[in-house]
Each structure stands twice: as C-alpha cells, then as structure tokens.
Amino acid sequence: MQNIIQVQNVSQRFHSAEGEFLALDNVSFNVRAGETLSLIGHSGCGKSTLLNLIAGLTLPSDGVLLCDNREIAGPGPERAMVFQNHSLLPWLTAQENVALAVDQVFQHSMSRAERQAWIEHNLARVQMSHAAHKRPAELSGGMKQRVGIARALAMKPRVLLMDEPFGALDALTRAHLQDSVMRIQQELNTTIVLITHDVDEAVLLSDRVLMMTNGPAATLGEILTVDLPRPRSRVALADDARYHHLRQQILHFLYEKQRHAA
Numbered sequence: 001m002q003n004i005i006q007v008q009n010v011s012q013r014f015h016s017a018e019g020e021f022l023a024l025d026n027v028s029f030n031v032r033a034g035e036t037l038s039l040i041g042h043s044g045c046g047k048s049t050l051l052n053l054i055a056g057l058t059l060p061s062d063g064v065l066l067c068d069n070r071e072i073a074g075p076g077p078e079r080a081m082v083f084q085n086h087s088l089l090p091w092l093t094a095q096e097n098v099a100l101a102v103d104q105v106f107q108h109s110m111s112r113a114e115r116q117a118w119i120e121h122n123l124a125r126v127q128m129s130h131a132a133h134k135r136p137a138e139l140s141g142g143m144k145q146r147v148g149i150a151r152a153l154a155m156k157p158r159v160l161l162m163d164e165p166f167g168a169l170d171a172l173t174r175a176h177l178q179d180s181v182m183r184i185q186q187e188l189n190t191t192i193v194l195i196t197h198d199v200d201e202a203v204l205l206s207d208r209v210l211m212m213t214n215g216p217a218a219t220l221g222e223i224l225t226v227d228l229p230r231p232r233s234r235v236a237l238a239d240d241a242r243y244h245h246l247r248q249q250i251l252h253f254l255y256e257k258q259r260h261a262a
C-alpha cells in the first residue's frame with residue numbers, strides 16, 4: 001500500500017523558562033493510503049505535538065515529514081484537521097462555517113452554485129442538513145463536531161487529522177460519531193490519523209494503533225495491527241475474542257510497559 005505521510009527521524013524540542021524540553025525523540029513511521037491510524041499514549045507523551053507536525057502547524061527540530069513525497073512546510077488543505085473543541089466560528093451558521101473552508105479551497109475551481117451544492121452535500125454526509133442555518137451556540141456538542149467533520153471533508157483532504165475528536169462527548173454521542181466516521185471512511189477511502197485516549201475507540205476505528213512511550217523524549221513504542229474485518233459493529237465485536245485480545249495488548253502496553261508516572 002502506498003504511503004501518504006512519512007515521518008522520518010523526527011524530534012521536537014521546546015524552549016521554556018526551565019530550559020530546553022525534548023518532547024519527541026527520533027520518531028519514524030508511515031501512514032498508508034486509506035488506513036485509519038490511531039495514536040495512543042499517556043497524557044503529555046507528544047500525540048498533539050506529532051499531529052501538529054503532520055498538519056504543518058509546527059516544524060520539527062530534527063527530521064523531516066513528507067506528504068505525498070513532498071516535504072510538509074506548513075498547513076495545507078490536503079491535511080484537514082478536526083479538533084476536540086470543534087473550533088467553529090460562533091457568529092457563522094453551520095453552513096457558513098463549511099462555506100469558509102470551501103471558498104478558501106475551491107474559489108477558483110468551482111462555480112458559486114457548485115460550491116453551494118458541495119457545502120450541502122458535506123452537511124448531508126454528517127446528517128446535519130436540518131441544522132444548516134443554526135449557529136454553534138444552538139447546536140449540541142455532537143452536532144458541532146459533525147459540522148467540524150463536514151468542514152474538514154469539504155476540503156477534499158488526502159488525510160483527515162483528528163485530535164481527540166470525540167473526547168468531549170458523552171458515550172452515546174461518541175458512539176454515533178464513531179459510526180459516522182467509519183461509514184464515511186469506507187465510502188471515501190479517506191486516510192485518517194486520529195489521537196485517542198480510548199482503547200476501545202482505537203481498536204474499533206483503526207487499521208493500526210501506534211502506541212507511544214511516555215515523555216519526555218517520547219518515541220514510538222509498538223505498532224499494533226488491527227485486522228478485524230470491516231464494516232465493524234461495536235455490538236458484534238463485544239463478543240469477539242480477537243477484539244478483546246487486541247484491546248488487551250494495548251492495555252498491557254499502556255499500563256504494564258508504560259506505567260504512568262502521575
């Protein structure tokens with residue numbers, strides 16, 4: 001399978017009042033086209049730092065990151081980000097928030113009518129057509145996340161980067177959104193890199209789970225391949241011995257091999 005993202009010998013240092021802090025130490029891995037890759041690890045191990053590097057929001061202290069064999073030198077619409085706290089503009093409606101991204105990316109390649117149809121299509125994809133004219137304050141947490149996902153998908157990204165996208169949601173809403181993301185991923189064959197703290201979420205959604213060691217100087221610990229067939233059903237997996245075995249391997253890594261210092 002073709003690699004979309006290549007992370008090669010990446011280290012990240014931060015300078016603070018206490019001096020230099022090595023957050024990531026020599027991290028290397030690839031993200032394959034069409035896969036869902038989860039990053040999991042204890043709090044502070046550098047997951048967001050790594051995702052921000054892939055997004056191009058920051059540049060590495062050492063090493064190189066490539067997207068489609070080109071060096072990542074800044075943000076780009078081919079790497080769309082979905083944040084934990086939706087990050088919608090509060091004074092714009094759901095539709096206008098999506099429009100902002102669509103106009104930015106497709107202003108010159110789509111007519112106004114095509115852009116409008118594309119915005120509506122992406123809101124429909126996440127089942128938000130009914131709330132297109134509502135502002136974020138009028139939407140539930142799950143609905144805001146759906147709009148955030150629509151906005152990201154509307155950019156036709158090669159890779160969807162998700163920083164704990166369901167972290168702030170209740171369990172039922174989280175389950176609905178996980179199912180939506182799995183369905184969309186299957187439809188579009190989108191590549192997804194997802195940060196999660198949730199072991200069940202990691203197994204349910206991922207093709208591979210990248211487990212990180214504790215910081216400082218965090219690095220890649222182990223990579224777990226999740227070879228459960230798709231489409232996946234959380235109800236069916238609850239009785240699946242393979243699912244429990246995979247879950248156990250992540251728990252073992254996190255709580256036996258990487259006991260958290262806190």
Ligand SMILES: Nc1ncnc2c1ncn2[C@@H]1O[C@H](COP(=O)(O)OP(=O)(O)OP(=O)(O)O)[C@@H](O)[C@H]1O
Pocket residue numbers: 014015016021023041042043044045046047048049050215
């Ligand atoms: N801009 C910065 N300046 C200084 N230190 C930073 C900066 N950004 C992150 N760090 C430090 O780097 C380490 C990794 O942070 P990061 O946010 O990537 O961890 P994380 O695994 O995403 O954590 P969490 O799961 O709690 O969100 C932490 O020790 C953090 O304090």
